[in-house]
Amino acid sequence: MILADIFQIFIYCLIILVLTKPLGSYLTKVFNRENTFLDPILCPVEKLIYKLSAANTEEQDWIQYTKSMLLFNFIGIIFLYLILRLQNFLPFNYEHLSPISPDLAFNIAVSFTSNTNWQSYIPETTTSYFTEILGLTVQNFLSAATGIVLAIAFMRAFARESSNTIGNFWGDLVRSVLWILLPLSLVLSIVFVFEGMPQNFNPPVHVQTLEGKTQIIPQGPVASRESIKALGTNGGGFFNANSAHSYENPTPLTNFLQMLAIFLIGAALTNTFGRMVKDQRQGWVLLSAMFILFLGGALITYFQEISGNPLIKSFITGGNMEGKEVRFGIIGSALYSIVTTAASCGAVNSMHDSFLPLGGVMPLINIMLGEIIIGGVGSGLYGMLLFAIMAVFISGLMVGRTPEYLGKKIEAKEIKMTVLAVLILPICVHCFTALSCISSYGVKGPLNIGPHGFAEIIYAISSASANNGSSFAGINANTSFYNLITGLAMLIGRFLIIIPTMATAGSLVRKKIIPSSPGTLPTTNLTFVSLLILVIITVGGLVYFPALSLGPIVEHFLMLKGITF
């Protein structure tokens, strides 16, 4: 039983590792504008899009690149906000849903453009089919593409030398949508429908059940949304229960494919990075560090959940199944929870809120580390590179040499920007959590009481700040207070971190690549992997330890003492 479960984790890792290299190579070709097998179909479309949008496709420096990105995302927020506010005037609104209130519309618009997909509302009774496809599905593509292109631009900062430019935002954007996200989503959607996911525009079906009760079953274009939800690490559900709902995740196979899709592009980008800097080992080193952290989380959560809740004294058999689906079982749920929080996806196939304290703390820690274990498509990679820069810097200090990474000298300016980018997240999490805990609006949110209630608050704030989007779903976050502060947290966690990150790229790209000397710290060996993990845990993780102690950790010990709330 346990062996078969561990075997599922093994198969999962194996398939991701096998796919990393071919997809990494494909991504490199797409962004280096080398020939790919899709060119005959897509190149004419690409040209047409540039022509229609009057896009300037010349190379840009980091400021122009970031400006274009910010402008594009700003327009995206406005567009989505308008759709949400006006959905009662738009077609495909079978249930005559009313326009969404301003605070919630702001929250949703930010949530979907920032690749967070935090949902404080119940989709079944809030968003129309029109909103789902032209608003939310679109931003699932565009926010994912934004993440990917930023990572590519960051990679160019290491790959190029003595240059000013890091690529062209519009060109990278269009290529990542057409060459990567659309074809993968097409294939995956069709498999999903074959396995049982609905894809229609029918109104909800009214059913008389076997025992004569009525049941109203919602329908909709689910599959086209699910594929990009996973591939683009978006995570926003078509239904309230997200991937626990059997329409969103009908079989164990769709469950496995969703997990694969969530890691697929993020893992491949590490290989693309290696290829860009002309040393694939550099990519494998990052991926190894990610996988070690990932496996640690997966095993801890799995063994917690399989052991069951010690507070249940009745004559029962089985692990903790509260909030989990029978078809996935404990391993399918525990693994999914770690995958979705390691990558900043946020889709859930089980309710993390009902996990055991130390089972549920691992998803939370994954989020708090800043979504760098695979991470959001693109954002995970540049997040990880910031930690790599930090690791090189710290070891440079220890031996008293100017640190360099991939031949680029890491100097005061880069390290200032890097530290800023890394610190924004914990500052944001702590400040907003503290605010929620002292505000009378904030403490009304949690469903559970005691340390678990605090865990619900800090999970919500961390999830929004790190752009994950999953939640301890007991919390009622659809209030003006939470819509506003999680909205702000998502904006800060996405866009405020991007600016110092791109500034780092802008200053690195200007530097020469110095050939390595005997004094250079090698960044392709096991020592560097351990160093990187150490820096991630001490710099990224330790800062949350006091807060975690007040929540899940104390809850664990109280549970062992037999205390309930």
Next chain:
Amino acid sequence: MLKNLKTAVLMTLILTIVTGIIYPLAITLITQVSFSNQANGSLIFKNKKIIGSKLIGQSFTSAEYFHPRPSESNYDASKSGGSNLGPTSKKLIDRITFSSLELQKENPDIPVPIDLVTASGSGLDPHISLKAAEFQIPRISKARNITKERTLILVKKYTEPKQLGIFGEERVNVLLLNLALDELFSHS
């Protein structure tokens, strides 16, 4: 700047058409033609009336049917979700203790399978574990006046194995099993 703004607006519009109209419509077209049953929600018809979906659990309370798992929304498909009660919630522990004592009465010899006393994440879980189906056999057999062996054969017939031998868990679709019960054995 103004030119950039124009591009940003136009690019958003064009990519909205590509990913928000062409893409979902293409998938709808392809799947409605090739897998129309699944694409329309895997609905089950009986005497030309829709009686449910293979994928959406229904509530069953009478003794002659297999019962599904507890559901936070009581199998109201228009709102899905779990209980979200934490592991140290008194409400959760009390609920589990109470319902396992109730279940114990109908089958005191074997332990209660955990899925029968815990709410699913969706509130619409169409399945129970094989153990949970077996646990209910004495009640069903008594209510329908059939032997336990015949009920067990039917349960085994409706047991879905792990997918591809690896993924997921062994499970029984409650609605399909109850439909089969009704077809084979009349109500008592």
